[in-house]
Amino acid sequence: MSQATDSEAVREDGVIESVSGPVVTATDLGAKMNDVVYVGDEGLMGEVIEIEGNLSTIQVYEETSAVAPGEPVENTGEPLSVDLGPGMLDTIYDGVQRPLDVLQEKMNSAFLDRGVDAPGIDLERTWEFEPAVEVGDEVEPGDVVGIVEETVTIDHKVMVPPGSEGGEVTAIEAGNFTVEDTVAELDSGEEIQMRQEWPVRSPRPSADKQTPTTPLISGQRILDGLFPLAKGGTAAIPGPFGSGKTVTQQSLAKFSDADIVVYIGCGERGNEMTEVIDDFPDLPDPQTGNALMARTCLIANTSNMPVAARESCVYTGITIAEFYRDMGYDVALMADSTSRWAEAMREISSRLEEMPGEEGYPAYLAARLSQFYERAGYFENINGTEGSISVIGAVSPPGGDFSEPVTQNTLRIVKTFWALDADLAERRHFPAINWTESYSLYQDQLDPWYRENVAEDYPEVRQWAVDTLDEEGELQEIVQLVGKDALPPDQQLTLEVARYLREAWLQQNAFIEVDQYCPPEKTYGILTAIKHFNDEAFEALDAGVPVEEIQNIDAAPQLNRIATTEDDEAEEFTEELEANITEQLRELY
Structure with a gap:
């Protein structure tokens, strides 16, 4: 929001009475709750947060050192709002939507003076507007009247403001416009612009x-x-x-x-x-x-x-x-x-x-x-x-x-x-x-999506992993008291499977490009490979194979390599690994 200068919108009848850090009190301001005001000779932006009689309390969004009682306070009569329109993406703002790159150019310095201001979106830049409706079409609040290519990735949809009465489009055409130019006119006399303002503390309406x-x-x-x-x-x-x-x-x-x-x-x-x-x-x-x-x-x-x-x-x-x-x-x-x-x-x-x-x-x-x-x-x-x-x-x-x-x-x-x-x-x-x-708490409502888009048994495999990790947590308390070797073979094997869950599945290396992002299919593939090892290992254990021999097969450590395998090669690698695990374990009995 830029500093108001219209004499009808600004009332210069407020006077600072006291200053306490970012909180300033003013008299004779005539403001409403949450009105934006400009404080002191430097015009520091603030917001009215408390009104008691003739005394208005203001929280100032900038450093208030050297601000003194007796200085003026200007009231805009408007709540703290943001500028909405094309140009917000690929932009860095401060907390009250002042674009930092614009402020830096204005000050020619990385250090900003107090009171410096700039609109949230560029008011002079032109955008190529492509109509989405025609003359004679009826539009209502929220309807898209045109498209602007905001970035190479995102199309910005120019909408009828939520508070509009709507009506019939009487004029609209393609062309290059600024955000304050009229891009469409309605029979009610309303003019639609690309730019909207909205008070930040009020949610935008939805159906x-x-x-x-x-x-x-x-x-x-x-x-x-x-x-x-x-x-x-x-x-x-x-x-x-x-x-x-x-x-x-x-x-x-x-x-x-x-x-x-x-x-x-x-x-x-x-x-x-x-x-x-x-x-x-x-x-x-x-x-x-x-x-x-x-x-x-x-x-x-x-x-x-x-x-x-x-x-x-x-x-x-x-x-x-x-x-x-x-x-x-x-x-x-x-x-x-x-x-x-x-x-x-x-x-x-x-x-x-x-x-x-x-x-x-x-x-x-x-x-x-x-x-x-x-x-x-x-x-x-x-x-x-x-x-x-x-x-x-x-x-x-x-x-x-x-x-x-x-x-x-x-x-x-x-x-x-x-x-x-x-x-x-x-x-x-x-x-x-x-x-x-x-x-x-979203698992139940998301499970149908995972069943349809990843694997039918995804929720069951995930629950197996949760149960295994929970059991490991309980066993680790015993291990700290008596040592791992004192556990029965089946519990030792559970700890080994849980170790692979932690190291091969839960851990992720952001420094390895292929492991920075793991698609759901690969996430499921790694988990099923570990479960496959678990199932085959317990079959071998039931057949009398010592747990040490099961742990020492050559294929098992390869589970740690699935995550760093290229995504398009991971499925084939996993299938071969599961076959090797099955072969090596069944050779033991």
Whole structure:
């Protein structure tokens, strides 16, 4: 949102009374709740968050040092909104949708002055508009009136705004237009532009919210194989420092089969966000072969940026995601991390002197988290299309304590829980997701898809893997007391099979190109090969073959090689390996 200058829209009757960090109080402002205002002589953007009598409390999205009582406050009369239109993809924004590359050019520096502003989308760039309706057609809110090629990967669909009355198209033509030019006219006199504005704290309307039945394929075996996430689902990735939250989310952003990716760096360390900003423009998209940024929108709000803007950045991201959902796209939104967002709420709440809840977080923490995650889902849009928003939020519990308020409140909301484990990370087991603590509540509704598209027995094979890993966990407690050799042969063999599940299936090497992404068919193939070894090995054991001889066959270690075999060669390699396992084990009895 750009700073307002229209004398009718701006009221310069507010005066700063006090300043406390990012919280400023002003008198005589005449504002409504959530109005955007411009504070002080430098015009710092802020938002009204509390009104008591003639006193308005404002959270300012920039550093407030040197702002003094007596300076003016300008009221726009509008809530915090984002510009929606072509040009949002392949762009990096800050928490209030100011494009960082534009601000850098404006300042001719990587360090931005306070008060600098720019519109969220380029108002001067022209786009080639191709009509999707004709003169005389009736259109309603949400209907697509034209197509613009936003990037080489994504077609931007120009829609009738949700609040429109609709009507008959009286004028529309192809051509090159800016986002503020009229591209279609209706008989009601309404003019349709490519650009829309939408308040970030209000969900965009939809016709219906449906039960998701299609998985979001991530290419990570432990996620797709054991704890799948539905398109339109919600997931949390909690974990202590260094356990791989950011890397897991970046892998999801790179390899998930969503049409659009919105990545929110919410209060993360600057070096991590710099790595994302540097790497993403150069990464090829495994889905299309084009640049990954052609279907990605980045929102960067690092830990050294003003804390108030951190509170708004997740709303900015989810609103952009909803706009592409309305076009019928599947959107994956990564929020890294919601703990930093909650800390921003805690700081603002304490400066407002609100009654603190658990560990100092505001009493409305759970409500705010729910409002955010509830905007995910698989929707029937108001224009009849279907689209989804899958939200994956990282959580950074202090000291890895999952009992702290942000993690616990998140777990009450999301249906997929990917628990990262520092012990696994120290053992160089990546992704470091703990398979005994993690879960997915989407399995039952996704199983029909897996049966139809991967294998009829996929759910049963997956359950066998879960049972084997659970049994290994119980046996490991005994092993620590009496040693592995004290176990009976069948339990020793179970530990050996579980080791292959961990090393050949659950582990994935991001430094090996062929193993960065694993399609569902290959994920299933590796698992069935390990189960084949399990079944043949227990038959040999029942026939009297010593467990040591079973463990020492030459073919078994080849299970670790399936993951690093080229995808188009993996099926043949697996079939040959299963035949070798059968042959070598049956030679023993």
